[in-house]
Structure formats: C-alpha cells, structure tokens
Amino acid sequence: xxxxxxxxxxxxxxxxxxxxxxxxxxxxxxxxxxxxxxxxxxxxxxxxxxxxxxxxxxxxxxxxxxxxxxxxxxxxxxxxxxxxxxxxxxxxxxxxxxxxxxxxxxxxxxxxxxxxxxxxxxxxxxxxxxxxxxxxxxxxxxxxxxxxxxxxxxxxxxxxxxxxxxxxxxxxxxxxxxxxxxxxxxxxxxxxxxxxxxxxxxxxxxxxxxxxxxxxxxxxxxxxxxx
Amino acid sequence: xxxxxxxxxxxxxxxxxxxxxxxxxxxxxxxxxxxxxxxxxxxxxxxxxxxxxxxxxxxxxxxxxxxxxxxxxxxxxxxxxxxxxxxxxxxxxxxxxxxxxxxxxxxxxxxxxxxxxxxxxxxxxxxxxxxxxxxxxxxxxxxxxxxxxxxxxxxxxxxxxxxxxxxxxxxxxxxxxxxxxxxxxxxxxxxxxxxxxxxxxxxxxxxxxxxxxxxxxxxxxxxxxxx
DNA sequence: GAGAGGTATTATGAATTCAAAATGCAGCCA
DNA sequence: TGGCTGCATTTTGAATTCATAATACCTCTC
Numbered sequence: 001x002x003x004x005x006x007x008x009x010x011x012x013x014x015x016x017x018x019x020x021x022x023x024x025x026x027x028x029x030x031x032x033x034x035x036x037x038x039x040x041x042x043x044x045x046x047x048x049x050x051x052x053x054x055x056x057x058x059x060x061x062x063x064x065x066x067x068x069x070x071x072x073x074x075x076x077x078x079x080x081x082x083x084x085x086x087x088x089x090x091x092x093x094x095x096x097x098x099x100x101x102x103x104x105x106x107x108x109x110x111x112x113x114x115x116x117x118x119x120x121x122x123x124x125x126x127x128x129x130x131x132x133x134x135x136x137x138x139x140x141x142x143x144x145x146x147x148x149x150x151x152x153x154x155x156x157x158x159x160x161x162x163x164x165x166x167x168x169x170x171x172x173x174x175x176x177x178x179x180x181x182x183x184x185x186x187x188x189x190x191x192x193x194x195x196x197x198x199x200x201x202x203x204x205x206x207x208x209x210x211x212x213x214x215x216x217x218x219x220x221x222x223x224x225x226x227x
Numbered sequence: 228x229x230x231x232x233x234x235x236x237x238x239x240x241x242x243x244x245x246x247x248x249x250x251x252x253x254x255x256x257x258x259x260x261x262x263x264x265x266x267x268x269x270x271x272x273x274x275x276x277x278x279x280x281x282x283x284x285x286x287x288x289x290x291x292x293x294x295x296x297x298x299x300x301x302x303x304x305x306x307x308x309x310x311x312x313x314x315x316x317x318x319x320x321x322x323x324x325x326x327x328x329x330x331x332x333x334x335x336x337x338x339x340x341x342x343x344x345x346x347x348x349x350x351x352x353x354x355x356x357x358x359x360x361x362x363x364x365x366x367x368x369x370x371x372x373x374x375x376x377x378x379x380x381x382x383x384x385x386x387x388x389x390x391x392x393x394x395x396x397x398x399x400x401x402x403x404x405x406x407x408x409x410x411x412x413x414x415x416x417x418x419x420x421x422x423x424x425x426x427x428x429x430x431x432x433x434x435x436x437x438x439x440x441x442x443x444x445x446x447x448x449x450x451x452x453x454x
Numbered sequence: 455g456a457g458a459g460g461t462a463t464t465a466t467g468a469a470t471t472c473a474a475a476a477t478g479c480a481g482c483c484a
Numbered sequence: 485t486g487g488c489t490g491c492a493t494t495t496t497g498a499a500t501t502c503a504t505a506a507t508a509c510c511t512c513t514c
Binding site: 235236237270271272273274292293294295 | 467468469470474475476477
C-alpha cells in the first residue's frame with residue numbers, strides 16, 4: 001500500500017534546492033539558473049519558480065527582479081544576529097520545557113546526556129555532535145510550542161551552511177560539556193529560568209567556535225575589524 | 228520620472244491577500260478560490276499561486292494538495308504560543324536596544340512615551356494604541372538586528388487578525404501604562420536585562436486582554452476548559 | 455586597440471494550455 | 485426515501501507559450 005497523499009512538486013523541489021545550498025553544491029552568491037535546475041530535477045519552470053519564492057521568504061535565496069535568483073551570502077552580522085535570536089528561542093524552549101516535560105521525558109534526555117558524555121570521554125566528535133543535537137531537539141520538542149519549533153528550525157536552516165571548526169579546542173569542548181551538565185541539572189530540577197539562561201549562553205559560546213570562512217562574505221571580515 | 232525598479236507581481240498580490248486576511252475580508256477557514264481572486268485582482272493564476280505559496284510559508288494560509296488554499300484558523304493555543312515567542316523576541320529587542328541605541332534615540336522614545344501618557348490621561352484609546360505601537364517599533368528598530376525584526380513582524384502578522392477587546396478595563400490599561408513607565412526608566416538606565424524582562428511580561432499581559440472571539444476556532448474554547 | 459552603440463541571444467515574468475484530481479449532480483437500486 | 489455509483493463539471497497542478505527585460509556579442513568609430 002503506497003502513500004495516498006502525494007506532496008506537491010514544488011515542495012520536493014524546495015527540499016532539493018535547500019539540500020544543494022546546505023551541501024554547498026550551490027555556492028553562496030551563486031546565480032541560480034532556472035533552466036539548469038529544471039533540467040537537473042526534470043521538472044518545468046513553474047514548480048521550480050514556486051519553490052524559489054518559498055526559499056526566498058525563508059531567507060535562503062534572494063530574488064532580483066528580472067535578474068533571477070541567487071543564494072544569499074551570509075554576512076558575519078547576519079550569522080551573529082541569527083544566533084542571538086536562536087539563543088533567545090533556545091532560552092524560551094528551556095523555560096517551556098521545564099513546564100511541560102514529563103518525568104519520563106526528563107529521563108530520556110538524561111539517557112542522551114550520559115551517552116553524550118561517553119562520546120566526549122572517547123573523543124568521538126561525530127557521535128558527540130549527533131547526540132548533542134538530539135538533546136537540543138528533545139528540549140525544543142518538550143516545549144510543546146509548535147510555532148517556536150517551526151521558527152527555530154527556519155533560522156537554523158539559514159545558518160546550517162556555516163561549518164564549525166574541525167579543530168574544536170579541548171577548552172571549548174570542555175566548556176560545552178560543562179554547560180550540558182548544568183543543563184541536565186536545571187532540567188531535572190525543573191528550573192526553567194536557569195535552564196533557559198544556560199541554553200542561551202551555551203549558544204553564544206557555540207558561535208565563538210564557528211569557523212565562518214568560505215561561507216561568509218569576505219568583506220565581512222573587514223566589518224569585524226572596523227566595528 | 229517613474230520608478231525604474233518594478234516589484235514582481237506576486238509580491239503585490241501577496242500584499243493584497245495579506246490585507247484581505249487581516250481585514251477579515253477573507254474569513255478564517257474560508258476557502259480561497261484561485262479563479263475568484265484572479266478576477267478580483269486582474270492577474271493570471273501564476274502570480275496568485277506563487278503568492279499563496281509564500282503566504283503559506285508565512286503561516287497565513289494553508290495549502291491542501293489538490294484541494295486549494297484556505298485561510299488558517301487560529302486556535303487559542305497557536306495565538307498563545309505565538310505570543311510566548313513574541314515575548315521572547317521583545318525581550319531580546321530590549322536587551323539589544325540598550326546596547327545599541329543612541330542617546331538621541333532614547334530621547335526620541337521618551338518623547339513618544341510622554342505623548343502616549345497624554346493620550347492615556349485623555350482616555351484617547353486610538354491615539355494611545357498608535358503611539359504605543361510606535362514605541363515598540365522604535366525599540367525593535369534600535370536592536371539593530373534585522374533578522375529579529377523580520378521574524379517579529381512575521382509572527383506579528385499572523386496574529387494581527389486578533390482584535391483586542393474594545394472594553395479594555397481601566398485596570399489593564401493602567402497596568403500597561405505602569406509597564407511603560409518602568410520600560411522608559413530601564414531604557415534610560417540602559418538596563419537591558421530589566422527592559423527585556425519588562426517587555427516580555429508586558430506582552431503576556433496583553434494576551435490576557437485579547438478578545439479572541441470570532442477569529443479563533445470555537446472548539447478551542449473547549450481546549451482551554453480541558454487543559 | 456579601446457570604447458560606444460546597436461543587434462542578437464538568452465533568461466525571466468506572466469498568461470495560457472493541457473492533464474489530472476476533486477467536486478457536484480443525476481440516476482439507479484435497495 | 486436514503487444512499488451509492490458513475491458521469492459531467494469545476495478546480496487544481498504542472499507544462500508550455502508568449503512577451504519583455506537583461507545580457508552578450510559584434511561592429512563601427514575614433
């Protein structure tokens with residue numbers, strides 16, 4: 001029995017373009033040729049153009065009237081602003097999670113937390129990242145606020161292209177783990193205010209280790225120096 | 228000399244549909260007939276459909292595959308969730324504003340504040356609301372975070388349809404003005420933490436006086452009782 | 455050889471057309 | 485009478501077509 005409800009074509013196209021942007025197959029600032037992508041996806045221009053409009057309203061591409069679309073170039077300021085925002089949202093998610101999460105939910109996150117610690121002790125960065133992300137997702141889900149989840153994931157998508165330094169220093173890593181220790185304690189105490197604050201600060205630290213080279217505008221490095 | 232840079236048609240259409248929704252000309256849950264709107268706007272289906280896709284990604288309409296579009300029905304939970312989110316964003320805007328605003332900017336807001344107080348004393352609700360909104364907009368602008376501004380205005384648009392009770396009690400009004408007194412003091416002291424907190428709580432109060440009848444799902448009133 | 459101007463080509467914007475799905479309605483049967 | 489089946493109509497989804505703006509290229513002039 002196959003699925004009855006078929007998704008619209010433009011949604012699939014949008015997903016695929018998002019993927020290309022995230023993977024870097026469509027470079028920042030790169031002109032998006034409608035014809036080229038149509039042939040690549042095997043669809044006509046109509047659904048592709050609809051998809052581009054959606055992606056534009058998501059902030060992933062920009063549409064220049066009569067001159068096509070291009071992948072938005074992230075500036076350092078945009079990334080920083082987005083992180084500030086995501087920090088506030090993470091903070092809210094922590095507060096709400098403490099109000100709404102079940103005891104079982106807390107135990108599940110504790111399990112993830114312990115698993116993450118194992119990966120940390122073994123210096124297994126990929127698995128650490130994976131479990132780390134699941135913890136944050138779990139807290140977000142526990143907030144039981146769908147508008148928040150949707151907004152967060154949109155912002156997250158925008159900066160997904162930014163890759164983090166492979167050579168994350170032990171210092172930063174240690175601090176992050178320390179943050180998580182405090183998080184789980186606050187969560188188990190259902191101290192929303194505290195959990196929120198930790199989550200917010202935690203994200204700010206994350207920004208610091210972000211290696212923005214390549215994805216971010218070069219001229220922006222200049223901005224940093226001058227500001 | 229006319230403007231050289233013409234906006235795309237779908238943007239104009241999107242604006243007009245947004246207006247119709249905000250004004251209530253398109254009722255919540257109402258089916259949106261492509262043909263009807265095309266004739267009304269004098270455009271073909273292509274730009275209208277592009278506009279609908281954008282509006283869907285903004286959360287104003289929902290697209291049912293093969294069955295057209297409809298104006299989203301706001302549930303009480305959605306409105307509440309959105310306000311929680313907007314509260315967090317207002318809080319952030321306050322913190323950032325204190326960091327970034329100029330002394331002149333503070334003086335400008337103080338002027339607005341005093342003007343608002345005059346309208347309050349004269350019980351001039353429309354002008355009070357207008358100036359009130361300008362204050363919040365000024366703080367948001369002073370945050371110097373465009374991603375924040377854009378996100379806030381999107382969320383704001385979603386719940387714009389919700390009309391506030393004409394019979395706002397003197398109590399609530401007095402409290403709101405009191406909040407504003409604290410706000411301007413925190414701003415003048417550049418106490419971001421405090422301003423943020425006030426703005427957040429201020430918005431929560433606003434929700435309480437919201438008269439949700441008509442725009443919000445009826446079944447939702449039930450949800451309130453059961454939760 | 456460099457630059458300006460004009461034409462050809464290409465890409466985008468929007469309308470139209472074609473195909474497929476959903477809706478409405480009439481007739482049929484229990 | 486009530487509900488189901490099947491056909492006609494309407495509506496949506498997607499491709500195609502047409503018009504217009506942008507780009508590239510070529511020529512002509514200095």
